[in-house]
Amino acid sequence: MTSAILLTGGTGTLGRLVAPHLRPAATTLRVLSRQARASADGIEYVTGDLTTGEGAAEAVAGVDVIVHCAGTSKGDDVKTRHLVDAATAAGRPHLVYISVVGADRTPVVSGPDRAMFGYVAAKRAAEVIVAESGLPWTTLRATQFHELTLTTARAMARLPVVPAPAGFRIQPIAAAEVAERLAELALAGPAGLVAEMGGPRTYDMKDLLRGYLKATGRRRPVLPVRLPGKAAAAFRAGANLTPGHAVGHRTWEDFLAGRTVPA
Template sequence: MGTPILVTGGTGTLGRLVTPLLAEAAGAVRVLSRGSHEPAEGVEFVTGDLVSGEGVDAAVQGVDTIVHLAGTAKGDDVKARRLVDAAAASGVRHLVFISVVGADRIPVTGRMDRTMFGYFAAKLAAERIIAESGLPWTTLRATQFHELTLATVQGMAKMPVIPVPTGFRFQPVDAGEVAARLVELALDRPAGLVPDLGGPRVYGMDELIRSYLRARGRHRLTMPVRTPGDAARAFRAGANLAPERAVGQRTWEEFLAERVPAHR
């Protein structure tokens, strides 16, 4: 096998899709993970923690390209800094990062903003660390994955009366399509901030909830709620959307039909 490509977050929703595609295309993938995993064809797992920094220096050794997918609503800046420092010291030549549409347009200021929209601020902080690192880099911003959208509406549907933020819209995208695009970018030259990748259609929050309830054969009362704050105002203005980049193909309805058992 040749020089491995390092993937962080390789066992997450997106990473589980990116890793086999990269292994097939590049021949050798190294996955940085906090836990132990059984090796797979073309894939080696190394143990490390991007928050503490343990194992990160060893993980980047002998690597030319890193695909950084590990991220949460807290600590993304710490993880990016740990990774960037190790990558710079080892001579990495391309760092690919997945971010979110709206990271630069949704102001996260007050406590409620941080609670509801902290993910956007975390992604923006990591973006800036990578862009200012001196490493050659590529960042792709994508809209909300179908899986995250489903998890959100499933949680809301457990309530007897569902509070629906008025004016909130989403543009769900297929994680597999995002994964394929990330592999293309990883195998190409560093390109900086590339065009966004959005799902094929924009939906209101109420539409997403109703479609899920129909699929499950459930009935719930909904109650419109106007969410305060600057971030919510930006959301209502569509700052989390990329309608001009609706290049995804798989629709929310197709995803829902496959993932949610039909009501009988």
């Protein structure tokens, strides 16, 4: 089936990896970005900002499928609301959304929860907006990408003492593997909430950080810090993990070593 496809977040870590899978099947592949970009590599760029809704109507015009990968640490609910409103006015495109494992299991209630876990709450709110949009939809939840894990580890490793949220574990996955699945879902029919995707192994945060420090030749103490609040308690209980769906093939060690792993 060929379709006109809008990819939001197509300039980001995940979206850049989704685009090549969509291109062969798309009559038009359009990417929405906040920056003006010249069309290239079979991609038509439109300028817009989902936080304000500017450019959303132009972005969704005439598309059959929207793959919604635009996201930041804040306000993914607002961005998704603007996209859904524009898509609804334009027709009935299939909306494919990427969310995070644990979005439905992480209660974000208090001030400290909001400060640390507002991202997860916004992802959950965005999931609900998608499901209640009246559009045909598919939502995939994935665990944290290796790419983000590396960015976090690098930032932490610069500190003289490296704080590690006590009792937190992560199950990182290669963004490329999530991208392939997301594109497959986009090119199939609407499926609602599909089986989530997690990486092949689970790591205690402090062990992962110690491993990273060792691998990069740094000597720093890692200090476990107990985070307050219900959301942190949910993470300590494993809300962000999906051991029953450890479907990723590329481990964190493979990623750090630059190894590609066949599926």
